[in-house]
Amino acid sequence: ATVLQVTQQAVRHYKGQRGNLLPILHAVQHALGYIPASAVPELAKALQLSRAEIHGVISFYAHFRDQPAGKVVLEICRAESCQAMGGEQLAQHAEQTLGCGFHATTADGRVTLEPVYCLGLCAQSPAIMVNGQPHARMTPSKLDRLLAAQGA
Ligand code: FES
Structure with a gap:
């Protein structure tokens, strides 16, 4: 349409x-x-x-975008439980390796980075979503592999 x-x-x-x-x-x-x-x-x-x-x-509203999202939308949980379990390092790692901040898309349009606030996976913090799919107990190296697997 x-x-x-x-x-x-x-x-x-x-x-x-x-x-x-x-x-x-x-x-x-x-x-x-x-x-x-x-x-x-x-x-x-x-x-x-x-x-x-x-x-x-x-x-x-940070939720609205006026530009198309990247091929991969990476949402990192920034709520309390995940923050306490390494979510902050994960967020920093993502910003550094992608070279973009939250609510932004990499210059090549591969990845859009967004914060989320609790995915209901606190027991398995830190949690993220990749194109709507949740992933728990995330680490920087697991994140790198996950993004590579998505071609991002
Ligand atoms: Fe991150 Fe609940 S605080 S999933």
Whole structure:
């Protein structure tokens, strides 16, 4: 589907509901993987908001991306239990080896690094997700192997 089709469909789905900008943005990102700049004028028109208001919401919530994600989305748990069990070193290792920070994508588009806050795997901390698949008891070297196996 095109950006226009996806945007119009999301708007139709939540039409007339108060506070529908967030669910609409979620729906667009879910369908396209990000919220393209070209969706913004359409949303502004349909919701009678200014483009600046919509840009403001997209940039306020770290969850929304205005660029496509990398081939691999790596989410590292940054909640308490994982932090206490080596999650911090893991996060630093990821930032160093990827050369990008959290909420960012490597320059070559291979990997997007995101934080998550508890994956329900605290007993097997530290935990991560790779393209939606959870992995527990993670170490820097296991992470390297996992990313290599994903071609990242
Ligand atoms: Fe990381 Fe619960 S704190 S999985």
